[in-house]
Amino acid sequence: MRLIDRLPCSNQSRDRHDPLYGTASAGLSWLLLEVAGGWGPSAFTGSPSVLDPALGLAIVRRAEASGMRIAAIRRPGRRESPSRWRWFIASSRPGQEWLVGGEVASPQDYLDVPLDGSAGQPVDGPLVIVCAHGRHDQCCAVRGRVVAGAIAARYPQETWECSHVGGDRFAATMILLPHGLSYGRVDSVDDPASIVAAYTQGRVDDSLLRGRTAYSHVVQAAQHFARTQHGDDHIDAYAPLAVREDGDVSTVLLAADPKPLEVALQATLSEPLLSTCHARIPGRVTQFALRSVRTATG
Template sequence: MSTRRNPLAGIAMSGPDDEEKWKESVCSTLTGEQLAGTARGGNVILALEHPRGWGRDILDGEALGAELSQQIKKFIKSHRAQLQFIRQPGRAGQHHEADDLRPLLYISWSAGVGDPAQPVLERMRVDGPESLLELDLSQPGNTPGAERVEHPVLLVCTHGRRDLCCAVWGRPLASDLSEKWPRDYVWETSHTKGHRFAPATMLLPGNYSYGRNAVNSASEILEYAQRGELWLQGNRGRGVWDGPGQVAELAAGRMLHDAGKTVPLAGLQISALESQPGDKRRATREVQDGATGRRWLVELESRPSVMAKGSCGDKPKRVSSWVVLDVQEVLESGR
């Protein structure tokens, strides 16, 4: 069982008032920015157990050394992959398990293989970070030792060296969730993008990002996923789609929810349609329910939104959000 860790652990405090000063730079409670459309993109996610020493950015050379970091950067870029460091919540997560010192690796095929409705999650032990370079990421099952994981995994960003608010809000959430779920369901993770929505979480294997979730709603994410359903509250979108696609999927999902229908997990597929040529502020996405064949056309527009900080302590800048203008269900003739 994990034990709670000080959310400010590892943050330099030089005076008696410093613990209060973090509030001046923490930005997760200072924005009214729209959540939908802000998920970090990625078709394949590698989540490697690395308990300590994440640095500010996990591939900046501090954690793995400059040479290996550069090799891994090239490898994951060539496979359109994304790397996360993970560890167990609380102080227990600062050390590997005594029975096997080899780190765990999750391979999340979030876009599926030929079918985005069928994401796949695999898990294996590796000798170390250098083992990432030996992975066969052409399709699931190609890497010896990788076995299927049949339950969802929730990653909670706690990367305080990157953004302070992730430690302040993420560590308590991860600790509380670890008391309610088996140890391999919930992990602390490195930067997932979206610190300003802390606590920020990522659901595997579908690659859905969430923000501003309390422990009860974060548990609902896992409970719904266990049943093959999508939890909408705090949902920022599915990272296999672009920004307009993420917003369009959630808009169609809310229509299903409001009609009393089940919103399928990874079951709504997105196609980009040509909008007004040359107008990058407008977009049209078709959303299709793979199980029922129902389709919706979603018209969107990119609009200036609130002032937000790119990182804790940065000066705020104006951000843009994709806003739904119209959603129309496409009815087949005779229906």
Template sequence: MSTCTTASRDLDEPLAGTAATARTWLLLEQPGPWGPKALTSSHLDPELGRALEVAAEGTGVRIALIRRPGRHADCGTPAARQIYAAHTLPGNVWLRTATTSEPERLLDLDFTALGRGDSGTFDSVFRAEPHTGDPLAFVCTNGKRDRCCALLGRPLATELTSSGVEGVWEVTHLGGHRFSPTLLVLPFGYAYGRAQAPHVKEILQGVRDGRVVVEGCRGSSAWERPAQAAELAVRTAAHEYAADALTVVRTDGTAPRWEVTVAHTDGRLWRVLVAQGASLPPRPDSCGSPLGSPARMDVVSVRELLTTVVGGPAHC
């Protein structure tokens, strides 16, 4: 039976520039079944879920539910839940963790401050601490949103966990069902598609070493989609894989064409031309959806700008 992932893979649809955008992630443990819109269709109080959606809107914070890999019996509400908050903007990357028996206290957070990278609100409400363990891998497994996420994501999460990989969670929704299995890796916030267990292990080792694995990468969630594609293109062109080396300093233009300026911590600058195209021939955006032409981000050119150092920072 054909699926959206089969069509996307067979048509070699590019992955770069397809990651969900969120400068800050807020992840709440919620075992049991998830519905299509998990914040309001799970064992989480739906009124709390709706209030969280409203609180996060327009703040740069993306909220998702997580659960540990394995069988998901309908076993009710846990006594204590794991929660994570992570900011992914280069220069201020952090990952904080806490547990709570009162998920409604999430509404006490200052979502605007959290979205701009201030961890103080999360720390004060939940007495959070820095996450000091292995990097975290969140694999999308919500089959109620798209069956491919369950058919492909759940076995990946199970395989990783059974092989001894620490820090693996299932997550409700990362977007891009047709790229399943999809995952988000924290603390750096890069998303991946069409993931296989050996590749995920390589990605996680890269995070431990402070590196970004570009193969299979959809982009950094810190940036909008044209900038995601541009940053990955610069990494490839410059052979620069240190996670904290590059940042997007400017994006000019509107769809379907942008000029993105990417900066290196050593002062180098690149100008990247990105064009939005339509994926052809038509294919389903997700299982059961009509045929369409999903937008794609095509890097037209990558040009390093000449820079000179005059009494300090580089100038172009």
């Protein structure tokens, strides 16, 4: 089937009822750099009209060498003139979340920004980034730009479009920083900004939450089932205490009151699927089926 003949990947995902939980890409620290203008398939190395590709590659390699997730950001709607070069660094480590930001005179100066955040000013979050990287995947443009605009209407200073952050089939995708809450299908709700409002109150919307980027996929899935059965929607609820693996079955011990919870999950492989609009070869992805949720003994 030609690419033009098949449904967009996010439509296919919804038709299959692909689960959102347990799918957030890993990220403990983040580097977000303003690159205003049109992005190519790679925002940093494929957008020569706004950023020299060699400089972009050097920026990406520097961030990756420090173990950081990097994304380009830009304001929704009309582009500012002249271009500005703002940056943010976030830590999503549980219990050590922080967010700082600053601005430099040129993109070359991004190479001099200390990656430990020491040169930044504290930002009273949240920072909302919505993937709108259309040259990477059409679903991100079609769904993401609408969501970014809707959220920016209520949170204009906090909201940015961003380049690819994973999970194209779950567009519109969004990450809330500094806690690293990854959401999918955000365009499916009447008021996407309500998710951000809940975040400012220390809560999550579990129905669209893919997971917290600081945690492994199995922990993300376990937290989802704990919330589903016990209802605590606070961000820090059900912190992982231990993970025990036995073949394809994982038992996750989560903090809870009055006693911890044990969540047993079975890892399965999906039917072959196309995870992006540009994918040509179907692949299987790991999913998690609930076996049990119970109060830990002992």
